[in-house]
Amino acid sequence: MAGLAHAGVGLAAKRFAPDVPLGVLLVGAYAIDIVWGVFFAVGVEHFGATTTNPWSHGLFMALVWSGVAVLIAQRCCHNWRTSVIIGLLVFSHWMVDFIAHPMTAVFPGDAGLPLFFEGSPTVGLGGWSTQLGVNIGEYGTLVVGLVIYLWTRHKLQRDKKLRAPA
Numbered sequence: 001m002a003g004l005a006h007a008g009v010g011l012a013a014k015r016f017a018p019d020v021p022l023g024v025l026l027v028g029a030y031a032i033d034i035v036w037g038v039f040f041a042v043g044v045e046h047f048g049a050t051t052t053n054p055w056s057h058g059l060f061m062a063l064v065w066s067g068v069a070v071l072i073a074q075r076c077c078h079n080w081r082t083s084v085i086i087g088l089l090v091f092s093h094w095m096v097d098f099i100a101h102p103m104t105a106v107f108p109g110d111a112g113l114p115l116f117f118e119g120s121p122t123v124g125l126g127g128w129s130t131q132l133g134v135n136i137g138e139y140g141t142l143v144v145g146l147v148i149y150l151w152t153r154h155k156l157q158r159d160k161k162l163r164a165p166a
């Protein structure tokens, strides 16, 4: 979860992977939620506070999905640096959710993120446990990410103009 904050991280990632289209970066930032959507569709994971969704949002599986993302990116772009950045971007989803959960302002009773699978300890810093925390965390991250993205795009366009023959 933590909807807008992930978009902020995806936007900011442009700074570190300027060759990767923004759409791909946003998919990377939300990849763990996309995995959750697949598990939700087949009935393995659920929506709400009483479920910890370990197959998508557990620390162990988040590391696995990030590793899978590195391998997929490497197959597509043949650039290890970019592939590792995409892997880190996928893992950033877990980090943001770790800061956000337990999101008791949004889901009262939320326990946090599992380290491994069902029944394992759950962790989280509780950044989204107040409405103020939700607002700062979601909109603040989105705005900072957007500023970094626009600044990066401006710089890329300027560099392109400098390189073009007069």
Ligand SMILES: [Zn+2]
Binding pocket: 001, 002, 032, 033, 057, 093, 097
């Ligand atoms: Zn999530």
